[in-house]
Amino acid sequence: MDGSGVPGDAPAVDELSSAFRVYEVRTDGDKLLYIGRPAVSSDVLEREVWPLFHEYDYDVSLQQQPSRGPQLMAGNYALVAKPRSLGLNGIPWTNVVLAVLTVLSTLFVGTVWYGIDVGNDPLSLLEAWPFTAAVLGVLGTHELGHYVMSRYHRVDASLPYFIPFPSIFGTMGAVIKMRGRIPDRKALFDIGVAGPLAGLGATVVVTIIGLHLDPVRVPFELSFNHPLMLQVLSAITGQPLTYSAPNKIFNPVVFGGWLGMFITFLNLLPVGQLDGGHIVRAMFGKRTETVSAAVPAGLFGLGAYLFVARSGQAVYIWFIWGVLALGLAYAGPTDPIDDSPLDRKRFAVGLLTFLLGLACFTPIPIEVAAA
Template sequence: MEIWLLLAVLGIFTYIILKRSVANMTKTPLGLIWLVMMAPAIIWSVWWLVYGEDKPIPPLLLIGPFVLCPLLYWWLIQVGRPQNEKSQQVPLQATLSDNNINLNPEANPLSESDSNIRPITATEEKVLRDCFPWGVYYLQHIDYRPQAILCRGKLRAVPEDAYNTVKGNVEKEFGDRFLVLFQESLQGQPFFALVSNPWAKNENQDLEKEKLTRPFLALGLLLITLFTTTVIGSELSGVTAEQLQANSSLLIRGLPYSLGIITVLGIHELSHYLTTVRYNIRATLPYFIPIPFFLGTFGAFISLRSPVPHRKALFDVAISGPWGGVLVTIPLLFWGLTLSDTVPIDPKVSSLLNFESLNPRFSFLLALIAKFAMGSSLESGLAIHLHPLAVAGYVGLIVTALNLMPVGQLDGGNMIHAMFGQKTALMVGQLTRILMLVLAVIQPDFLLWAILLLLMPVNAQPALNDVTELDNKRDFIGLVSLALLLFILLPLPGVIAGLLNI
C-alpha cells in the first residue's frame, strides 16, 4: 500500500513539474508526456509488487527505462513543437507561467512574416543604441525576437560595470518598461536582452504585493502540517491508531517529531525567504505541504515571482536554505540520537528510511554524529532505532542533501549556475543524474532520488546579470557546500568504521 501512495505522490509531483515546464512548449498531450516520464517508476513498482524485494530488478529493466524514457520524452516534445507559428501578440512579451517569468531571450526567433514587426520605433531604436557607450559595450547589431530585443556586440569593460551602465541608461530613457538582461550565449559571448517588464509600476502594485504574501494561506497550511506530522510522530513513538482513537491525549507524543520536522523545514525555507527580502526579490511566504501518511509532510517551498538581479543574489538565495536548515538539523539530530536505542543490525531490514533499524554507516556524516551522540552504546553490528526527534533531524539531513544536488532549479543547481555559469551547470546536472543512477544500482535506496532527479528540468532561470562572476568567498562556500553533500551521501569508509568501532 505504501508504495502506491509514494507512486501517487510522485505522479502528482511529476505532473506539476511538467505542467510548469513543458506545457507551453509543445502540443503533444501532457498526459502522454507524463506517462512516459512515470514509466520507469511504474515498471519498477510493479516488479517489486510482483516479485518482492528478494528478487532484484534485472539490470536491463533497471537501466533501460531510465535511458529510453528521457529520449522518448525529448522526442515527444520536439514532435509537438509548433512549426513557424506566428505570434498572436505584440512580439515583446515576457512569458509568464504561474506568475514566474521565463527569461529565455534567445528562444523563438521571428519568422520571416514577423521580421518587419518591431516592439520599438526607429527613433526609440536610435535612443537604445545610444544607451551602449562604445567604451563599455560596443553594440554591433540588434535582433528582434518574439520575447526580447537582443543587443549583441563586444564587451569592453568589467561585466558588472557594463551591466550597471547599460541598465541605468535604459531605465533613464525607457523608465521601467523593460527588464535588462545580461547573459552569455552558448559560445560564451556576452549579450544584452530587453524584455517587457510585467512588474512595471501601476496603481494596483500594493494590492498585488498583498496577494503575493497570503499569510492566512501560509498559516493554514502550517497548522494542517502540524496536525499531520503530529499524528505521524505519535505513530513513530509507538502509539497505534486504535490507542489514538481511544485516547486522543496520546497525540501529544507526536510533538517532538512534529515540532522538529517543522522547525527544520521552516528554517530552511525562511532562510530562502529572508534572503529574497534582502535582495528585493518578490517571493511568496513559505508554504508547507501536508500529507496524511509517510512523513506527514511533503516539505515546504517558496516561489520566486520576480527575476534574481545577479549571480551573487542567486547564490545567496540558493545556499541560505541548506545551510540554515543544516545548522538546525545537526544539533536536533544529535539530541535525538542521545534519546535513541540500538538494535541488532539486519541487512534485509536496515535501509535509509527504516527508522526502526537504521544503519548509520550509510552516511559518513550520520555515522560520525551518531558515534559522538551515542558513544560506546553504538558498536559494530548494531543499527539505530531512531527516537522521533532523531527522525526529524535525520529527515532534515536527507532534505539538505537532496536540495544540494547540483541539478536544475534545486538549491545545488542554482549554486553551481551562480558559480560556473549556465552552460557548466547544465553539464554538471546531467552528470549528476548519471552518477545518481550508478549509485542507485550500488545502493537501491537511492533509486527514488535518481527518479526525482530524472524528472527535474536541468535548466534553471538565469539572473538578470548572469555574466558577472562570484567573489572568492562565495566560491569557497560553494565548494564547502558540495563537500557537505558528499559527506552526507557517501558511506562511512571501512577503515574509519573500524577505528570508531561502528
C-alpha cells in the first residue's frame, strides 16, 4: 500500500499529528511504516504514540531506517508498527518438552524422598506423583499468575518454561519470557505481584495437605529450618514439623510447600527483573535504584554474618545470590511507558506482599549431613 492510506485496524495519520508528522504510509510484510518526522522528543513521542498503537494491538518503534523495504530520504524516520500476537502460534514444543523432562526429574527425586526402589520396577517411579504434583503445582501456579496478568494487560508473554534439574528439588524453577513493553506502572505491578500471591495461595494449600499426610524416613540426615509461615500453618493445623525418630521428616508434599515459600522470598528480593524488582519499581518509580543497590550488600552481609556465626555449607547460598543480585541491579528494572504514580490500593497490596515474603524467610534454609 502506497500513499497515505491506513487500514481500518491501525491508527489514522491524524491521530499521530501532535507527536509525529506523517508524510507517507507504507507496508513491509506485516508491518506498517509511518514515514515522517517527530514533532517532540523521543521520550515524549513514545509516551504519546505507544498507548495508541497498543490499543490497536500493534507494537511500535522509532527507526532511522526500516529493517527492510524502501530506503527513506535522509533525515526521515519511520514509526514501524508490527501486529502483536498474544495467542499461541502452534504447539509450544519447547515448553512441552521442558515440562515433561521436569515431571520426570521431580518423579525421580521423589522416589528418593519416598524410599521407592525403581530398579526392579521402573513404573514405580509414578508412585512419587504427590511430590511432583506439589512442586510443579506451586511453581506452575506462580508463573501462571504472571501469565494471566500479562494477558489481562495485553502484554505479550510466553507460557512457563520449567527447568529440569535432578537436585534435592528436582527442578531449578520455572520462568516466563516477557516479549512486550509494559504500558504503565499498574500493569508492571499487577504482573509482578500476581506470581508471588498466586504461588503463595498454592503453597498454603499444598502445605496444609502435606501436613496431614504420613511422615517418611529418608536415607540421609536432613534438617529443615522452618520459616514463620510454615510454623503458623503447623500451629493452625495442629500437625508437627519435627519427629523424634532418626531420619524421620514430614511428608515430601510439605517440602513442595516449603520450596514455594523459599522461592517466593527469593523472587521478592527488590532488585532488577525479579518480581520484587517489578513491584518496587511500580511503587516507587526510579527511586528504586537506591533500594536495588542495597540488596547485594545486604545479602553479602547476611552470608558473612552466618559464616562467622554458623559456619557451614548452607550459608553460601547468600553469597551466590549476592552475586546474582549485583548482576540484576546492574541490568536495572523494567521501565513502563507511562510512569504515572501507582494508586494507594496497589501500594498497600505491595507492602502486604513484601510482609508475606518476609514470613517465608529463614536464614539457613537447609542443613544436610551424611548419615
